[in-house]
Amino acid sequence: MKILTELRARFREVLENYDSDVEPLLDMIRPSQDARFGDYQANMAMPLGKKLSRQPREIASEIVSAVNMDDICSQVEVAGPGFVNLTINDQWLTDQVNDLSNSNEIQIDSVVQPKTFVIDYSSPNVAKPMHVGHIRSTVIGDSLSRVLSFAGHNVIRDNHLGDWGTQFGMIIYGYKHFADEDAFKEKPVKELSRLYRLVNQIIGYWNAKSGLDGAQATIEQRAAAVEQARDAVGAADPDDKKSAKNLKRAETQISYATAWLHSLTETIESTEGDATLGPIVGSHEQIGTAVLTETAKLHNGDEENVALWEEFLPHCRADIQKIYDRLDIRFDVEYGESFYHDRLGPVVSDLEAKGLTRESDGAVCVFLDEFETPMIVRKRDGAFLYATTDLATIQYRQETWSPDAMLYVVDHRQGEHFQKLFAAAAIWQASETELQHISFGTVLGEDGRPFKTRSGDAVGLEGLLDEAVARALDVVTTNDESKPNGAELTNEQRAHIADCIGHGAIKYADLSHNRTSDYVFSYEKMMALEGNTAAYMQYSYARIQSIFRRGEIDIDGLRASFSSIALEQPAERSLALTILQLSEAIDQVIEDYRPNHLTNYLFDLAKRFSSFFEQCHVLRAESETIMQSRLLLCDVTARVIRTGLDLLGIRVVDKM
């Protein structure tokens, strides 16, 4: 399991004769993109040629004759402007894959220097139901945690829950005014989330009311701007694109403003016409400030509000935990925002004492050279902000774990916040800790807009998972019933398989996209169960288990015997080579914290297995020896798939 490591080790000594810094040169040894160029290629001769003002091909030949690769490469060729194409020796490859096959667990060589990572992910607001927006942070953070720890790093998974913010003020206000005691006793979280939505709608109503005048004024203002721009276009010469552009922009802006006014009016009308909301909104005009007051009272230790918070919180957490249990997500610590409450004042005092703050409009601010706007750590009204909490969190984590790195798996819209946070942390307390925002894009609906329900709400996570499982069950059932030898699964088995496939599909769809880009959420695509989906990998695994069942193979016994893998057919060789590249995929994931390198790898592996499966019959192999070889190759493939999927948080099943 160390092809690339081994190749680089062989090159290292020789390359030291050419350049003092060999790491970048060694990085230029990589798998070939095309089978015609061998299994691996070394591309360092070209840059060396430039640096040393010599012919790259000449350097390549020199390197090739100096590096001792007789045992691992069957062919070493200099090609094109100076590429070195390496073909791995079949015997060496066979030995390597047998080593892996003989080991009890699929492992990669642990990192030489284990680091301590704090990974901050998921972090939902506990008072609101989890929605589709939480899926990426949760799934990506979980996978990165699994991968880093698999590679030998020390990982602390921290769920930085939003358990102390304005949303609790909203619930408390809602509880005091609109609670249905019986409903709360019956299903507390359901009642609390009803109260949250209710309060949210009333706030929205009053915001809309107070926004009407402003929206009207904006429209008038922009109408004037459109007139002005239109005149400018008339006056300007036809080639002046600038004024045409201005007109277009002004027109766009007025259409936004009109749409905005329309949505305000709609909110107001629908609220007033609503059977529940209509009668009550009128008596809660001050709800906005009242909610802030309830929040402030909570923060200041008001007995009643703290008691309510303590009563609500366990229910909310239990509800979130239900989702984590379904998704097989776990954390080492769940220090929510409330945990840092007592540390916020001291953080601000410390910043002040170190002369890093300046007062501006009554707020305590940290001004940073790189940014126009400051980071506000204490509001005019004395309240703290999430920036304050985040600084306190960094401090706490450093004191507690002295991590080498903290990773924040949070969506890209908070990029600027983290830039400021990291900059502030750097001037506040010098530290070697690597602070990284693991940013990701938005989940879009099939219309290319952020994924919302028809009414404009975020899509609930629980319903989303239910839907995926339901669709998976359909496919499992249809497939089982159309098996040539008749259905073979009980209802319980079908349900379990659908559970693994449905949840796996959701996770895989997310992880297989480059995290930095937005992606379009589509049940159809992820459930198509063809192509690059979790099901394809799960299917490969199930087929292998089916071979073992059909042949009544005791695979553990076979592995313990003296049988070994021999690579005769091209499909066998190609599969074995890919199996041995797991560690390269893991390295890539860690390199830039992107799990999609692992999904790409697994897809490649599963494709090669499918080819092998078509071309090389296992149970009807030409001889007992070949059959045993292929059985072992199947076994090691299955174990690598299982390991890889496990690192993505996805389960396998024996039958599909």
Next chain:
RNA sequence: GCGCCCAUAGCUCAGUUGGAUAGAGCAACGGACUUCUAAUCCGUAGGUCGGAGGUUCGAAUCCUCCUGGGCGUGCCA
């Protein structure tokens, strides 16, 4: 206005940090099932990598400008 990000096949996306003739999967077309599970495999077709310059042996990738889009932008998180 300023800042960050994006634009690759009809659609959804990769593209190993500057490497060889840009790849998958859907969708389309043609083949392979008395199956070690066809949820599969084999093949065909599909591209001005948004546009224009530049950097060099070599650019989807780096730089500049332009076009089109997304997001953020002083007391929410």
